[in-house]
Structure formats: C-alpha cells, structure tokens
Amino acid sequence: MTESVLPGEDPATRPVENGGRRRAARSKRRSGCLPMLVAVVLFGAVLAWFARGAISDVRDMFSGPEDYDGPGTGEVMMVVDPGQSVRSMGDELEELNVVASADAFVDAAAANSRSTAIQPGTYLLREEMKAADVVDVLVDPGNIVTTTVTIPEGFTVAQIVDRLAAQTDFSKKQFERVLARPERFGLPDYAKGNPEGYLFPATYAFSPADKPVDMLAKMVSRYEQALGDNDIEAVGAALGNGYTPEQVMTVASLVEAEGRGDDMPKIARAIYNRLELPNGGGTNGLLQIDAAVLYALGTRDTSKLVAPLSELTDSPYNTYRYPGLPPGPIGAPGEAAIQAALNPAEGDWVYWITIDCAGTTKFSATLEEHNQYDAVNGAEC
Incomplete structure (x- = not known):
C-alpha cells in the first residue's frame, strides 16, 4: 500500500515513527519464537536421552549381564x-x-x-x-593351588622343621616360634609342651593361605586322626602296668624305628615285656634300641654307634645305659606304629633281630634262642 504525502512535505524528511514501530513489532515477533525453539531442542534432547537409555535397557535385557571376552x-x-x-x-x-x-x-x-x-x-x-x-x-x-610337603615316618621335629622351611615360603625361625607356643597349634595337654612324636608323618597339601601355625595344626590333627577310635589315655592305662599317653607314644616311636608291617605289634609286645617282666625278661629292663642312642647323639648316622654303646652318651635316651622308657618319643610314628603300641600282639618275646636284607625279623623269649638267630645274621644290607 502507498503512503500519502502531505502538500509541501518532503518525503525524505518525513519522521519514521510508524515504520519504526512496524519494525519493532516484527522484531518482537521473532524474539518470541526463540525461547520456544530452545524448548523444543531441549525437549528433543531429553527425549533422545531417555530413548537411548530405554534402547540400552532393552539391549541388556536380551544380551545378558556384562561379561568379558577373555582370556584375561x-x-x-x-x-x-x-x-x-x-x-x-x-x-x-x-x-x-x-x-x-x-x-x-x-x-x-x-x-x-x-x-x-x-x-x-x-x-x-x-x-x-x-x-x-x-x-x-x-x-x-x-x-586348587597347593604346596605339597611329604614328612616321612620317624622324622624328628628338627627334621620336620627343616623340611617345611625348605619347601614352603617360611623360615625355620617362624616355625620354631610357633612350636614354642604349643597351645596355638593344638598340641594335646598330655604331650607336656613337647611336639616330638605328635607332628604326624604324611603328605600334606598346604594352600597359599596356610601359615606355619596352620601347617603344624594340620599335622597334629592328622595325628589325632591316626588314633582312630582309641582313647589313648584309657587304652594306655589299661595296658600292662599302665602307661600315660606320652609313654604310649614313646613306645610307638621306638616301634617305628625298629619294625615294619606285621612285625610292629610283636615289637611293641617285646618292648612292653622288657618293661613289665621281672628283670625285663633277662634284659635288666634295658631296651637297647640303637635309634634312641642316635636320637641322643642328634644324628641318624649309624656309623656313630661304636661299642660300648652304653658309654656313648649320658643322655636318658641312651637305652643301653638306662633301663625303662626314654623321656619321650624319638620321632614321629606312623599310623601302623601307633596302632601297634595301642594294640600289641600277644606273646612272651623280649628279643628281636632282623636276619636278612629282606627284613625278616625273628622273635624270641630267651637269650639262648636269640643268640641262635644272631649267629645266622650275616647279611650285609
């Protein structure tokens, strides 16, 4: 539409208020659309965010929980x-x-x-x-991760500690510190604090979590298992003249050192007979067991046994010098030796001797008969 010009009015000098108002009006209309546009964009972004989460949830629902591909x-x-x-x-x-x-x-x-x-x-x-x-x-x-350690029958505590220290990550001092506190690893009261004989010989599978106290506790627990149904205190008291558990275990350790297999119950009986019969059945009550003398000497080297054995050491473990049982076990007896000490065979034997390399052992009740067996004992093994 054409705007009118008043007579004598120069259009170039005409005020622009009306046109300015129109431009302002148009400007206001444009600025009113901007917040709406921003709102639409934000709404779309929020909707997209929720949609993405929903899609992810649906994907997880069908794909299962998060898992690695491996192998690691x-x-x-x-x-x-x-x-x-x-x-x-x-x-x-x-x-x-x-x-x-x-x-x-x-x-x-x-x-x-x-x-x-x-x-x-x-x-x-x-x-x-x-x-x-x-x-x-x-x-x-x-x-299962384990450290396997085998403790042979007859091993002394010192030998057991050496073996454990050599085959585990712990030192001798660490084991010795535990041994000094026997209540920590379950040593029975009747052992009177002496672990000798009660660390059972067997093959153990120790886990990386096992400490010295755990290892020793497992060995004592295995000893108690070897007793079976036997109440060592009651059984010992009913044997012969009556024996304490410590004395029964001492006999078991001597049997372990002297015998094998089916001979063990017979050797146990011969030892008890030397302890119980008048004059030890002719032995003066002397057990005369070489392994006990070696224990007193702190060695297993039989070349150290030089006659007269009674003069080798004044230790109470010298069974050639002192009658009766030594003060305690001389090593760790296995299950067969423990059961032999608890259930000795019936017989009147007081002597035994191995006569050949096959391990044949002869038992006798008299020195005369024993000497006859000894006369044929010429095998070099």
Whole structure:
C-alpha cells in the first residue's frame, strides 16, 4: 500500500515513527519464537536421552549381564571359603576384576552342573576372564593351588622343621616360634609342651593361605586322626602296668624305628615285656634300641654307634645305659606304629633281630634262642 504525502512535505524528511514501530513489532515477533525453539531442542534432547537409555535397557535385557571376552591377563589368587555361596563368589570375583559382573558369573555357574561341587581352596585366575571360563577353573579341584610337603615316618621335629622351611615360603625361625607356643597349634595337654612324636608323618597339601601355625595344626590333627577310635589315655592305662599317653607314644616311636608291617605289634609286645617282666625278661629292663642312642647323639648316622654303646652318651635316651622308657618319643610314628603300641600282639618275646636284607625279623623269649638267630645274621644290607 502507498503512503500519502502531505502538500509541501518532503518525503525524505518525513519522521519514521510508524515504520519504526512496524519494525519493532516484527522484531518482537521473532524474539518470541526463540525461547520456544530452545524448548523444543531441549525437549528433543531429553527425549533422545531417555530413548537411548530405554534402547540400552532393552539391549541388556536380551544380551545378558556384562561379561568379558577373555582370556584375561595377569594373575589373581582367589580363595573359596567352605560353604561360600555362588553369589558371594561372584561378588568377590567382580571386586577382583576377574569377571565383568557378578551376574555373569552366577549365570555361568547356573549353566554348569558341576558348579554345585566347587571345593574350598585357593585358585589361580586372571583379570578380565570370561565368566564361563572362571567357572571351568573353579569346578576342577585339580586347579586348587597347593604346596605339597611329604614328612616321612620317624622324622624328628628338627627334621620336620627343616623340611617345611625348605619347601614352603617360611623360615625355620617362624616355625620354631610357633612350636614354642604349643597351645596355638593344638598340641594335646598330655604331650607336656613337647611336639616330638605328635607332628604326624604324611603328605600334606598346604594352600597359599596356610601359615606355619596352620601347617603344624594340620599335622597334629592328622595325628589325632591316626588314633582312630582309641582313647589313648584309657587304652594306655589299661595296658600292662599302665602307661600315660606320652609313654604310649614313646613306645610307638621306638616301634617305628625298629619294625615294619606285621612285625610292629610283636615289637611293641617285646618292648612292653622288657618293661613289665621281672628283670625285663633277662634284659635288666634295658631296651637297647640303637635309634634312641642316635636320637641322643642328634644324628641318624649309624656309623656313630661304636661299642660300648652304653658309654656313648649320658643322655636318658641312651637305652643301653638306662633301663625303662626314654623321656619321650624319638620321632614321629606312623599310623601302623601307633596302632601297634595301642594294640600289641600277644606273646612272651623280649628279643628281636632282623636276619636278612629282606627284613625278616625273628622273635624270641630267651637269650639262648636269640643268640641262635644272631649267629645266622650275616647279611650285609
């Protein structure tokens, strides 16, 4: 529409208020749309954020819990405790970064029928393993990490400590400190603080979590297992003249040193007869056991046994010098020797001698008969 010009008015000098108002009005209309546009953009962003979360939730619903691809890196020790639940294992494994999520481990365990038989122990794993691979490790008891130590029959405490220190990560001093406090590892009261004879000889599988006190406690526990149903205090009191548990174990240690197999109950009987018969059945009550003399000398070297043996040492363990039992066990008897001391054979023997390299042992009740066997004992073994 054309604007009118008043007569004599120069258009170039006409005020622009009306036009300015129109421009202002148009400007106001544009600025009113901007907040709406911003709101629309923000709403779209929020909607997109929620949509992305929903899509992620749906994806997780169908893809399952987070899991690593494996096979993993590094080394991680994980201890499964007795009675520990699968969920608890999963939580611990997630914390150790072995698995990506506890749920992944729980699902993998549920899919493996052997997971109900996971055994307590220490297992070597890796970080960032696939949960199913972790379950495969834990269901195999062969994967339990252990240190195997074998203690032979007849070993003394000193020899046992040397063996443990050599084959574990602990020093002799650490074991000796524990031995100085026998109440810590369950030594029976009747041992009177002396562990000799009560650290049972066997093959042990120690876990990385086992400390010296745990190892020694397991050995004492195994000794108590070797007693079986026998009440050593009651059985000892009912034997012959009556024996304390410490004396029964001393007999067992002597039997371990002197015999083997089926001969052990007979040797136990011969020892008891020397202790109980008048004049020791002709032996003056002297047990005359070489191994006890060697124990007194602190060696197992039989070349040290030079006659007269009664003069080698004044130790009460010298059974050629002092009648009766020595003060305590001379080593760790095995189960057969312990049972022989608790259940000796019936017989009147007071002498025994091994006559050949096959280990044939002859028993006799008289010195005359014993000397006859000794006369044919010429085997060099």
